[in-house]
Amino acid sequence: MSRIEGQCLCGAVSVAVNDPPGWVGLCHCDMCKRWSGAVFAAFPASDFALSGPVMEHPSSPVSYRAFCGRCGSHLYMRDDDRAERDFMPGLFAATGDWPLKSEIYTDRALCWARLPGDHKRATEAEYEAKYPSPMGDHA
Template sequence: MSNANTYQGSCFCGAVRFTVTGEPVAMGYCHCESCRHWSAGPVNAFTLWQPDAVQVTQGADNIGTYHKTPNSYRKWCKSCGGHLFSEHPGMGLTDVYAAVIPALDYQPTVHVNYQETVLHIKDGLPKLKDFPKEMGGSGISLDE
C-alpha cells in the first residue's frame, strides 16, 4: 500500500509503536461516561478502523488490556500508561485515539452518546443520542 495512506502512531513514551493503513471507517467524538472516564477528559476523539488496518510494529509485549465490558478491550502502554486504542468486537472495529496518530487529517463527522455529554459542543456536526442505527444504536439525533 502507498505510504500516503499509512500513518504512524505511538504511546506517550514511544515504547509501543503501530501503523494504521488506509482510511478510517469513521471519525468523531464520543461523550459516553466510559470514554470520558478512560480518557480523563470531557470527550474522546475517535477514529474507527478495520482491525486488520492496525498493526503493532514495536512493543507488542508492552501492551496492557482492560475490559470492563465485552464491548471494549482498551489497550495501553505498560511503561508510560499512554492509551493506544480500543478493540470493539461487537462492532468489528478498532478505535485508535485520534491524538496518537498526529499525521492523520482528523475530520470528525459525528458526536455519539451525546445524551451523556458534560461538554456541549456547537460545531454543526450531528449529535446522536447513542450510536447510528447501522452500529446498533437508535440513530436518534439530539439538538446542539
C-alpha cells in the same frame, strides 16, 4: 494506499495504520469519560500493525480498552466481535486536520465539551435505540 504512523507518550508502543478514514468520532458516554478523562476521540481501522507493551483491559463483557504498559497512554478500544480497532487520534501526528464526523452520547457531554458544527449527533437514547448495549451504555 496511505499509511500513518504513531506512538504512545513514552515511545514504547508504535502503531501504523493503512488507509485510515481521515475523520474522527467522539463519545461522551460515562465509560468513555472515565477512561479518557473527558471525551473519547477515535477513528476506526482494521488494517494496522502494533508493537510494544500493549495491555488490554476488559472494560465490559463485549469490549476491551488498550493502553501502553509503560506510560499508560490510551491506544484503542475494540469489541469482541469486530476486527476493527477504534484508535486514539492523538497518537498520530497526521490526524491534526481530520474533521469531526460524528458525536454520540451528546446529552452526557461535560458542559464545556458541547461542540459546535454540523457533524452528526446522537443522544444516549438515540444511539442505544440503534445499537443496544449489554452495559446500558456505550460499552
